[in-house]
Amino acid sequence: MKYCTLDEICITLEKYENILITSHVNPDGDSYGSTLSLFLFLNQLNKNPRLIFFNDIPENYKYLDGLENLEIYDANLHDKFIEECDIIIVADVNDPKRTKSLENPIRNSNAFKIVIDHHLEPQPFADQYFVDTDACSTGELVYKIITNFNNQFITPAIANALYVAIMTDTGSFRFPRTDSEVFMIISRLLQYGADPVKNYEEVYNQSSLSATKLLGLAYTKIEMHYNNLLCIIVLSDGDFKSVNAIEEDNEGIVEKTMALKGVKVGIFISELKHRNEIRISFRSKDQYNVREYASTIGGGGHLNASGARVPLQNLDDLKNKIIKDLAYMF
Numbered sequence: 001m002k003y004c005t006l007d008e009i010c011i012t013l014e015k016y017e018n019i020l021i022t023s024h025v026n027p028d029g030d031s032y033g034s035t036l037s038l039f040l041f042l043n044q045l046n047k048n049p050r051l052i053f054f055n056d057i058p059e060n061y062k063y064l065d066g067l068e069n070l071e072i073y074d075a076n077l078h079d080k081f082i083e084e085c086d087i088i089i090v091a092d093v094n095d096p097k098r099t100k101s102l103e104n105p106i107r108n109s110n111a112f113k114i115v116i117d118h119h120l121e122p123q124p125f126a127d128q129y130f131v132d133t134d135a136c137s138t139g140e141l142v143y144k145i146i147t148n149f150n151n152q153f154i155t156p157a158i159a160n161a162l163y164v165a166i167m168t169d170t171g172s173f174r175f176p177r178t179d180s181e182v183f184m185i186i187s188r189l190l191q192y193g194a195d196p197v198k199n200y201e202e203v204y205n206q207s208s209l210s211a212t213k214l215l216g217l218a219y220t221k222i223e224m225h226y227n228n229l230l231c232i233i234v235l236s237d238g239d240f241k242s243v244n245a246i247e248e249d250n251e252g253i254v255e256k257t258m259a260l261k262g263v264k265v266g267i268f269i270s271e272l273k274h275r276n277e278i279r280i281s282f283r284s285k286d287q288y289n290v291r292e293y294a295s296t297i298g299g300g301g302h303l304n305a306s307g308a309r310v311p312l313q314n315l316d317d318l319k320n321k322i323i324k325d326l327a328y329m330f
């Protein structure tokens with residue numbers, strides 16, 4: 001695999017005209033922020049970049065200036081461009097599988113392929129890898145690329161896009177890779193016109209009434225076990241209905257278990273009758289390995305964040321079984 005330097009990636013970008021920029025399925029703030037800033041920057045270089053994604057844009061990112069240029073992938077509209085373009089930039093992702101239906105067109109294209117990313121273990125499919133696993137976000141790498149050309153390319157729209165990339169991927173400046181360099185970049189982005197108040201407001205303060213009520217209900221259902229090291233929340237189909245909540249409203253509830261003092265393992269069980277399944281989400285801290293247990297019930301994930309889906313069954317029995325099964329951890 002060919003890892004390249006900052007200067008080498010800049011030379012590549014300067015050389016070509018027709019450029020596809022894409023990212024992973026279910027994009028996050030870093031996907032949008034890093035690709036949008038690249039797109040806006042390449043436009044300033046008078047290139048012909050196109051921003052093509054698998055998914056539509058969630059409401060809370062639509063405010064970003066320039067994101068109206070993003071196109072949703074459609075084979076009929078885009079395969080010819082992908083086939084004939086000069087370079088393909090895959091950002092914030094290192095495995096073409098995660099671009100979903102864009103995977104085959106990308107693999108089959110003769111374009112020069114570039115990965116710009118900060119994830120571990122890139123897959124061998126591209127011609128050039130600008131990768132730094134110590135970077136807090138792909139946005140940080142794009143900041144370095146653009147400023148390596150000239151600071152003056154950082155317009156307010158690019159500053160806001162990069163700010164959002166870094167804000168979201170650092171969990172609002174608190175995850176482990178939030179180092180002094182991140183704050184130096186953020187300081188420059190503010191000078192170039194990024195608005196921290198507006199970006200936080202637009203991205204995060206957008207909860208629906210039903211999601212907020214569901215969260216309130218979830219708090220009332222908290223159970224503690226094993227000397228308060230384990231926090232567990234169960235929401236039934238009836239609980240969802242009682243506050244008019246939909247499945248998406250349970251986003252983020254499991255994270256709330258980790259905010260309780262002393263909790264090492266958090267579990268959120270939600271009954272999804274319309275899917276004929278029960279979703280179990282696990283979070284943990286330190287060496288508490290929740291992936292191991294999740295994999296024994298058909299799930300998987302990371303050491304500190306994993307999940308499983310099981311068939312509909314009695315919720316109380318399932319909860320009690322999981323609590324009992326986990327005794328070995330405490």
Ligand SMILES: [Mn+2]
Nearest residue numbers: 030092138169
């Ligand atoms: Mn990222």
